[in-house]
Amino acid sequence: MAAPLALVLVVAVTVRAALFRSSLAEFISERVEVVSPLSSWKRVVEGLSLLDLGVSPYSGAVFHETPLIIYLFHFLIDYAELVFMITDALTAIALYFAIQDFNKVVFKKQKLLLELDQYAPDVAELIRTPMEMRYIPLKVALFYLLNPYTVLSCVAKSTCAINNTLIAFFILTTIKGSAFLSAIFLALATYQSLYPLTLFVPGLLYLLQFLGFHPCSLWLHINVFFYTIPLAIKLKEHPIFFMFIQIAIISIFKSYPTVGDVALYMAFFPVWNHLYRFLRNIFVLTCIIIVCSLLFPVLWHLWIYAGSANSNFFYAITLTFNVGQILLISDYFYAFLRREYYLTHGLYLTTKDGTEAMLVLK
Amino acid sequence: MGLLSDPVRRRALARLVLRLNAPLCVLSYVAGIAWFLALAFPPLTQRTYMSENAMGSTMVEEQFAGGERARSFARDFAAHRRKSGALPVAWLERTMRSVGLEVYTQRFSRKLPFPDETHERYMVSGTNVYGILRAPRAASTESLVLTVPCGPESTNNQAVGLMLALAAHFRGQIYWAKDIIFLVTEHDLLGSEAWLEAYHDVNVTGVQSAPLQGRAGAIQAAVALELSSDVVTSLDVAVEGLNGQLPNLDLLNLFQTFCQKGGLLCTLQGKLQPQDRMPAGGPLRAAQTLLLMLLRQASGRPHGAHGLFLRYRAEALTLRGINSFRQYKYDLVAVGKALEGMFRKLNHLLERLHQSFFFYLLPALSRFVSIGLYMPAAGFLLLVLGLKALELWMQLHEAGVGPEEAGGTSGSSPARPATQRVGLASLVAPLLISQAVGLALYVLPVLGQHVATQHFPVAEAEAVVLTLLAVYAAGLALPHSTHWVLSTEAPDRSWMALKLVALIYLALQLACITLTNFSLGFLLAATMVPGAALSKPSGPRPLCAALLVLTSPAATLLGGLFLWQQLQEAPLSLAEGWRLFLVALAQGMLEHHTYGALLFPLLALGLYPCWLLFWNVLFWK
Numbered sequence: 006m007a008a009p010l011a012l013v014l015v016v017a018v019t020v021r022a023a024l025f026r027s028s029l030a031e032f033i034s035e036r037v038e039v040v041s042p043l044s045s046w047k048r049v050v051e052g053l054s055l056l057d058l059g060v061s062p063y064s065g066a067v068f069h070e071t072p073l074i075i076y077l078f079h080f081l082i083d084y085a086e087l088v089f090m091i092t093d094a095l096t097a098i099a100l101y102f103a104i105q106d107f108n109k110v111v112f113k114k115q116k117l118l119l120e121l122d123q124y125a126p127d128v129a130e131l132i133r134t135p136m137e138m139r140y141i142p143l144k145v146a147l148f149y150l151l152n153p154y155t156v157l158s159c160v161a162k163s164t165c166a167i168n169n170t171l172i173a174f175f176i177l178t179t180i181k182g183s184a185f186l187s188a189i190f191l192a193l194a195t196y197q198s199l200y201p202l203t204l205f206v207p208g209l210l211y212l213l214q215f216l217g218f219h220p221c222s223l224w225l226h227i228n229v230f231f232y233t234i235p236l237a238i239k240l241k242e243h244p245i246f247f248m249f250i251q252i253a254i255i256s257i258f259k260s261y262p263t264v265g266d267v268a269l270y271m272a273f274f275p276v277w278n279h280l281y282r283f284l285r286n287i288f289v290l291t292c293i294i295i296v297c298s299l300l301f302p303v304l305w306h307l308w309i310y311a312g313s314a315n316s317n318f319f320y321a322i323t324l325t326f327n328v329g330q331i332l333l334i335s336d337y338f339y340a341f342l343r344r345e346y347y348l349t350h351g352l353y354l355t356t357k358d359g360t361e362a363m364l365v366l367k
Numbered sequence: 368m369g370l371l372s373d374p375v376r377r378r379a380l381a382r383l384v385l386r387l388n389a390p391l392c393v394l395s396y397v398a399g400i401a402w403f404l405a406l407a408f409p410p411l412t413q414r415t416y417m418s419e420n421a422m423g424s425t426m427v428e429e430q431f432a433g434g435e436r437a438r439s440f441a442r443d444f445a446a447h448r449r450k451s452g453a454l455p456v457a458w459l460e461r462t463m464r465s466v467g468l469e470v471y472t473q474r475f476s477r478k479l480p481f482p483d484e485t486h487e488r489y490m491v492s493g494t495n496v497y498g499i500l501r502a503p504r505a506a507s508t509e510s511l512v513l514t515v516p517c518g519p520e521s522t523n524n525q526a527v528g529l530m531l532a533l534a535a536h537f538r539g540q541i542y543w544a545k546d547i548i549f550l551v552t553e554h555d556l557l558g559s560e561a562w563l564e565a566y567h568d569v570n571v572t573g574v575q576s577a578p579l580q581g582r583a584g585a586i587q588a589a590v591a592l593e594l595s596s597d598v599v600t601s602l603d604v605a606v607e608g609l610n611g612q613l614p615n616l617d618l619l620n621l622f623q624t625f626c627q628k629g630g631l632l633c634t635l636q637g638k639l640q641p642q643d644r645m646p647a648g649g650p651l652r653a654a655q656t657l658l659l660m661l662l663r664q665a666s667g668r669p670h671g672a673h674g675l676f677l678r679y680r681a682e683a684l685t686l687r688g689i690n691s692f693r694q695y696k697y698d699l700v701a702v703g704k705a706l707e708g709m710f711r712k713l714n715h716l717l718e719r720l721h722q723s724f725f726f727y728l729l730p731a732l733s734r735f736v737s738i739g740l741y742m743p744a745a746g747f748l749l750l751v752l753g754l755k756a757l758e759l760w761m762q763l764h765e766a767g768v769g770p771e772e773a774g775g776t777s778g779s780s781p782a783r784p785a786t787q788r789v790g791l792a793s794l795v796a797p798l799l800i801s802q803a804v805g806l807a808l809y810v811l812p813v814l815g816q817h818v819a820t821q822h823f824p825v826a827e828a829e830a831v832v833l834t835l836l837a838v839y840a841a842g843l844a845l846p847h848s849t850h851w852v853l854s855t856e857a858p859d860r861s862w863m864a865l866k867l868v869a870l871i872y873l874a875l876q877l878a879c880i881t882l883t884n885f886s887l888g889f890l891l892a893a894t895m896v897p898g899a900a901l902s903k904p905s906g907p908r909p910l911c912a913a914l915l916v917l918t919s920p921a922a923t924l925l926g927g928l929f930l931w932q933q934l935q936e937a938p939l940s941l942a943e944g945w946r947l948f949l950v951a952l953a954q955g956m957l958e959h960h961t962y963g964a965l966l967f968p969l970l971a972l973g974l975y976p977c978w979l980l981f982w983n984v985l986f987w988k
Binding site for chain 1: 377612680719721725726756757760871875878879882883
C-alpha cells in the first residue's frame with residue numbers, strides 16, 4: 006500500500022508547490038475564511054521580527070501564537086513553505102497508519118461479537134468485510150490531502166495545519182495504545198489552542214478499553230466542552246467515533262474557525278463509509294456546504310470592495326455554514342446509532358402484529 | 368428536527384416532490400417571470416425619496432449665468448481641436464489656468480489586445496487634462512469630480528465649454544468644503560480608466576499611465592457630462608456601471624430634484640417620464656424602461672465614464688444632453704444651474720453616500736424597486752433547478768423511501784455501490800472536457816489571432832470573433848467525442864448523475880451572479896432554466912436540442928440585442944442584427960481586457976461549460 010500513498014503524496018505536494026509559486030498565494034493568505042487572527046502567517050512573521058529586535062513578540066497585540074511556534078519558525082523561517090507541505094504530508098501519513106490500525110481493531114471486535122452471537126440473525130449486509138475496508142486508509146489520506154480546504158490552508162501558511170498534525174499524531178498514538186506519547190501530543194495540541202483538551206475524554210475511554218474499566222468525568226463551561234459529557238455517556242463503547250464527533254464540534258464552535266479545521270474532520274468521512282446508507286439528508290447538506298463555501302468570497306467582495314452589502318450578509322453565510330456542519334455531524338451520529346441498533350436488533354423490524362416497523366428518534 | 372428526521376413526514380414530502388415535480392417547476396418558473404413583470408407596477412414600486420439627511424432640506428439658490436461664456440469656450444475648443452486633430456492640451460491648460468484652477472496633465476498609452484474596428488484604434492496614447500479647484504477653507508481630504516470624456520468621434524465641445532464656465536463660476540465662491548476636479552479625458556473611457564488607476568495608485572488593466580502630479584483627496588461623487596449642442600431638449604441620465612454596479616440611489620434622487628426645480632425635462636433609458644398628474648403610456652412604458660435597465664445592467668458595460676468611477680466607490684452618474692425635435696429647448700444656463708445645484712448639495716455631505724439603496728431597479732425616474740422586492744423573482748427561477756435536482760437525487764436512490772428503510776431497498780443495495788462507482792468515473796470526463804472547451808473559448812480567440820490572419824484573408828478583429836464563434840460551435844460536436852473517451856458500458860442512469868451535477872453547478876453560478884448583478888443573473892436564469900430542466904436523453908430530441916440551442920448564452924446575447932433595439936423603437940433587420948452581434952462580441956472581449964468587465968469570462972468559463980453539460984445529457988446514448 007506504500008506505492009499509492011507515495012503517489013498521492015507526490016500529487017499533493019505538486020499541487021501545493023504550484024500554488025505557492027503562483028500569484029494566488031498572496032491572495033489566499035489574506036482570505037478571512039482561511040486564516041484567522043490566531044493562525045495568520047503574517048502575524049507569525051511580525052512576532053519573529055519583534056523577537057529579532059529583542060522586543061517581546063506579544064507587545065504589539067498582534068501576535069497570538071505560542072512561544073514554541075515562534076522558536077520553531079525562528080530556525081525554519083527560510084523553509085516556511087517546505088515546513089507547511091511537510092506538516093500536511095505528516096498529517097496524512099499519521100491518519101493513514103492510524104486508520105489502518107483502527108480498521109484492524111474494528112474487524113477484530115466485529116469478529117468477537119459475531120462469535121459471541123451478539124448480533125441479530127438477519128444483519129448480514131451490515132457486517133463489514135476486509136475487502137471493503139482495504140482502501141479506506143488511502144481514501145482518508147486522499148481526502149485530507151486533496152481537500153480544497155486543506156490546500157488553501159497550506160498555501161496560506163495557516164498555523165492551523167500544525168495543530169492538525171498534532172491532533173493526527175495524537176490519534177495515531179492513541180490507537181496504537183501508547184498512553185505516554187498520546188498524552189504528549191495531546192498536551193502539545195492543547196498548548197497551541199485550548200480546545201483539544203476535550204479530546205482527553207475519548208482518548209482516555211479508548212485506552213481504558215483495554216483495561217476493561219469505564220469511569221466518568223465532569224466537564225462544565227463552554228459549548229465546546231458542554232457536549233463532552235452527553236457524548237461520553239452515549240458513545241462510551243465507540244471512543245474513536247466519539248473523537249471524530251468531538252473534533253467536529255471543536256471546529257464548529259471554536260472562536261475564529263477556519264476551513265483548515267473543517268478539513269481535518271472531513272478527512273475521516275471514508276472511515277464511516279458504511280454509514281452512507283443511513284444518512285438522511287446528505288444531499289441537502291452537501292449542497293448547503295458547497296453553496297456557502299462559494300458565497301463566502303462573493304459576499305465578502307460585496308461588503309468590503311463594492312461597499313454595497315454589510316457584515317450581516319457575510320455573517321449570515323457563516324451561520325448557515327455552521328448550521329450545515331451541525332446537521333451533517335448529527336446526521337452521522339444518528340446514522341451510527343441506527344446501525345448499532347440494527348446490528349443488535351435485526352435489520353427487518355416488525356411490530357408486534359407483524360407489519361413493517363420504522364425507527365423514530367425521539 | 369421533525370421534518371428532517373421523522374420518517375412519516377419525510378416520506379410524505381418525498382412523495383409530494385416526486386409526484387408534483389413538473390407542475391411545481393412550471394408554476395415556479397411562471398411565478399418568477401410574472402413577479403418580475405409585476406415589478407413595473409404600483410404595489411411593488413415605491414416613490415424615490417432622499418435618504419441622506421445632509422442633502423435633504425437645504426435650500427440652494429443657483430446663480431450660474433455663464434451661458435455665453437460657455438458657448439464661446441465651446442467654440443474655441445472645437446476650433447483648436449479641428450486644427451490639431453487630437454485634444455488641444457495646451458489650450459486647455461491655458462484656459463483652465465486663466466479660470467483659476469491648478470492644472471495638471473497625465474500621459475497614458477496602451478495597446479489593445481486586437482484592433483478595435485468600431486473606434487478604429489489599436490495602439491492608443493493620449494493625454495488627460497485636469498484642473499483642481501482647492502476648497503478655500505478645508506484640508507483637501509475629499510473631492511468631487513466633473514468629468515467630460517472626449518473622443519475622436521464624440522464631440523463633447525459644449526460639455527467642455529460648460530465645464531470651463533462652471534469652473535470659472537465656482538472659483539468665485541467661498542462655500543466649497545471639498546476640492547473639485549474638472550477632468551477632460553482623451554479617448555473616452557480609456558482615458559478615464561487611466562486617470563482613475565493613477566489616482567488610486569493601482570494597476571488592474573495594464574494601461575501604462577504616468578503618475579499624477581496633483582491629487583485632491585478621496586473622491587466622494589462624480590458627474591460625467593456629455594453635451595454636443597448649444598441647446599438641449601432633455602437630459603438623459605445613465606446609472607448602470609461596469610459589471611452592473613449601480614450608484615447610490617440618493618445621487619439619482621439629487622439629480623431628479625434639481626431637474627424638477629429647474630423645470631428640466633429628464634429621461635431615463637431615453638424614455639420620457641410619466642408626470643404624476645398624467646400617467647401617459649403608463650404601465651407599458653414602465654415595463655419597457657424596466658426591461659431596458661435589465662438589458663443594460665446585464666451587459667456589464669460601463670455606459671459612460673461614471674461606470675468606471677463606481678469601482679472605486681465614488682458614486683457617479685452620466686448626464687447626456689439630447690437635442691431632439693421637441694419645441695421647448697433649454698440652453699446651457701439651465702443645465703449649468705442644475706449642475707451647480709447638484710455640486711452645492713454634494714458639498715454638504717459629511718460621509719460617503721451610504722444611506723440609500725445600492726441595489727435597485729428603476730421602472731421610472733421617480734420610482735424604484737428595492738432588492739427585497741425583486742430578489743424573489745430570481746429565487747423562484749432558481750427553485751426550479753433545486754426541485755429538479757432533488758427529484759433526480761431521489762430517483763437515483765430508489766425514489767421516495769430513503770436508503771435506510773430496510774425493506775424494499777435491500778435487493779438493490781449490492782447494485783447501488785457499483786452504479787455509484789461507475790457513475791463517478793463517467794462524470795469526470797464530460798466535466799473536464801466541457802471546462803476545457805470553455806477555457807479554449809476564453810483563451811484561443813485573442814491568442815490565436817495572428818495564426819488565423821496568416822492562414823485566412825481576414826483582419827485581426829474579424830479573426831478573433833470568427834475564432835470565438837468557431838470554438839463555440841465546435842462545442843456542439845462534443846457529445847460524440849465524450850463517448851470515445853468513456854467506455855461503452857456507462858450504465859443507463861449515469862446521465863442522471865451528470866444532470867444532477869450540472870443542475871447544481873448552474874444553480875451555484877446563477878446564485879453567485881445574481882447576488883452581484885441581478886439583471887444578468889435573472890436574464891440568464893430566465894433563458895437557461897427551461898432548457899436545463901427539460902434536457903434528457905429520451906423524449907423529442909430535435910425539439911429539446913432546438914430549445915437548448917436557442918437558450919444558450921450566445922443566443923441570449925443575440926436575442927437581447929434584438930429586444931434592446933425593439934424597446935428603443937428602432938427595430939433591426941436580421942442582417943443588421945447579426946452585424947451588431949459580431950460587434951458586441953468584439954466589444955465584450957475588448958472591454959474585458961481594457962476595463963476588467965466580467966461578462967466575457969463568466970460566459971466563457973462558467974456558463975458555457977455548464978450549458979455543454981446539458982447538451983451532453985441530451986445526446987446521451
